Amino acid sequence: MAPAITLAADAPTLSSANTGFMLICSALVMLMTPGLAFFYGGMVRVKSTLNMLMMSFISLGIVTILWVLYGFSLAFGTDSGSLIGWNSDWVGLSNIGLTELWDGYTIPVFVFLVFQLMFAIITPALISGALADRVKFSAWALFITLWVTIVYFPVAHWVWGAGGWAFELGVIDFAGGTAVHINAGAAALGVILVIGKRVGFKKDPMRPHSLPLVMLGAGLLWFGWFGFNAGSWLGNDDGVGALMFVNTQVATAAAMLAWLIYEKIRHGAFTTLGAASGAVAGLVAITPSGGAVSPLGAIAVGVIAGVLCAMAVGLKYKFGYDDSLDVVGVHLVGGVVGSLLIGFFASGKGQSEVQGLFYGGGLDQFWKQCAGVFAVLGYSLVVSAILAFLLDKTIGMRVPEDDEVAGIDQAEHAETAYDFSGAGGGAARSNITGPVADSASKKVDA
Template identity: 50%
Template sequence: MKHRNIGIVSGRSNILLRPEGTALFLVLFLAAGTVLARPALAAAGDAVDTGDTAFLLVASALVMLMTPGLAFFYGGMVRQKNVLGIIMQCLAAMALISVQWVLWGYSLAFGLDHFHLLGGLDWAGFRGVGLEPNPVYAATIPHQVFAMFQLMFAIITPALIIGAFAERMRFPAFLLFTLMWATLVYDPLAHWVWGAGGWLRELGALDFAGGTVVHISAGVAGLVCALVLGRRRDYGRIPLPPHNLPMTVLGATLLWFGWFGFNAGSALGANGLAGNAFVTTNTAAGAAILGWLAVEWLLHGKPTALGAASGAVAGLVAITPAAGFVTPPAALVIGGIGGAVCCFSVAVAKVKLGYDDSLDAFGCHGVGGTWGAIATGIFATKAVNPAGADGLLYGNAHLLGVQVVGVAAAWIFTSIVTYGILKVVSLLTPLRVTAEEEEAGLDLSQHGESAYPDTGLAALDVAEGKRVTAPGELAVNWMASQGNPAGAGILRQE
């Protein structure tokens, strides 16, 4: 059980010369300077179990694969002029959090407890994170392996938020937001739930693999971002269909594949509990697809491939906090309800309320994670995991109350701090691209390249009733309009 480069040109000036770029690199390099001391790594002792260690290394690699899978899942759902923007944000999150986690993130999340709210900096720069196990967290695997497994969770969590503000956040703002959010939201919340001494852990809250820490936090943060940034310019005015559904389905299956490492790996050993988590994970995903498609069929008259892919993700989200605490029949219920509830949230609630959660980060992760955390309080049983607790179904209503407290705390904390971070970032750099940049797409305006250079944006723009320059000229004209002498002419798009 788990208790647990940049040389970006944006517009006409290099980000390294801008305040936000200077601030970002100053923080990283000053932090690096505080951890230059190189403590000796202890030799691996007899307590290390090679089977458990191998299992966690593979599980870590599976979870790492989920972020590229997310890039495909999200990338296929946006318009083709924004697909590289999505992929770049996911890759940037992988790079940025990999550095942040070593410098201070892991220590804040899992280090020596301070007031039951946050870890200290004792392990900053991985000082003291060596080759011997840390019995507080994982008694049979090297401390470094445990830390790297946790890193993969820290990477994908801010990446999930991307789906809420897709197609409209500036890349410099994204970098600053991601760094601050990981430090000020993810790390404290991880300590609350999984860190030794964390107040939710001490209260008895159960979160096997990240329903509260990962999915609720990312989903709620996504909703806040969507509300603060506002709708896309074309939202509600013209259809905004996914540009490549096969790409989205591929991403969903990569997520499903990686999720076995996400959930089964959270047993922290090659054992029966990992096997149970594997079974419940797959069962919930299948049930959620059926639940999503049933609601979609009733509402719209047809089941869709996008709905099936989204349903799988919704079920995987819902079972995550419960995977190591519930039986396979309970996973059927959790997944089926999770798929249906998330579909209703996306197809009905979002439309009624009018917010633009571009790729349904809140609808799948915020809603699905909330249901999963509450369902854990209902269906958990010590028959599956003696280190857990019995839930409401087994005569213990107290656990359900604790789970509700954990959900409420995550919602409130994430909402307030995320809003504050966005306001601070907005003082350093604009959060949102300009109207002209949004029209051209983030691929060109933020990165100066196109995912489909042979076709450009012509097919999509013609479908939207717009007249554009020849596809081969589009990137050149955009760069020229931004002052790049390599191009000539002005981007023409009506």
């Protein structure tokens, strides 16, 4: 058959509607990182709150600069060996035209790159939840720098870059089940196996200090995730983005309910932490699969992910790894579940005509999904563990034990999340002056 001829009139032209839609989606994804900071920040003890917030916020700074300098080029530049990309014109983003379109789409390159930047930012931030209470902030900042360079940028190219081996194989990952969630979850497991447990793990109570903060963070994540998922189709012309939007809501609701029911049966109560965690598990699982499954399939994905992730969070006590805020149990397990279920529930009526086992497509897509899932999991786990080991043996990854016990916020940031000294009355709120006031003030400060 003769090759098709693309006429100039058929070439994509800039769409102001899609451009505006994608800029809004980019802003929504950016909001997810502060949302994650609140989600994690509420789950730790009071003495670690600020450090947990900062471990997410610092990613906004570091990854943005790296993306401009070379990250976008490595992830989405011209393919080399199906493993990495490169485009010297994109270094520093200095040779990109204002109206230059992303190949095959109706949005500018600048819009595509800023949308993908927000994915690159939140992925290492996800890892931080597994390391709560015990990691030097300077070591964490250096880890982010090395990790996104050696792990995230190449994996993003494998999965989404033209010529990447997983992309060419036909692995389906609509919005980041492998590149974001499995990648971050496996990295978290690799690092915690190197740096070890928190002081008092399985002995001291380590309950969340602010469940309202957790729920606020979960709400922001849920809201931002519509941009994360629906925006990943890079347009709004054919209904696939709308399908993904619907499936995001449906799977998240199903996972939250499934987690709560499991929790009630297993532990006897419906908890707010369970509701928040179940919602995030559903969001994670539908991220790779939402463009391929029907809304009924999304319910199945959500229910399965909600139950399996709820079961998985307890594995850390059985196997003895200290995943502080259940990054492995939710993001790694949820990402694996959502990615593999495509092989069963893909309807052939969404983002492509690929059908899963339950729709008559056999197991062909399932094996492709397995290849993508376990390659990313293995690579991220091993390389992340090596990076953590090297940093631990050079600059040290952990704070001293005394600082961990006293509180990492004061040790690393010279601040505390809550100023309890001004909560009472007395000299702090009186007009008394002189020695009596000085003495009262010293008692309050103590």
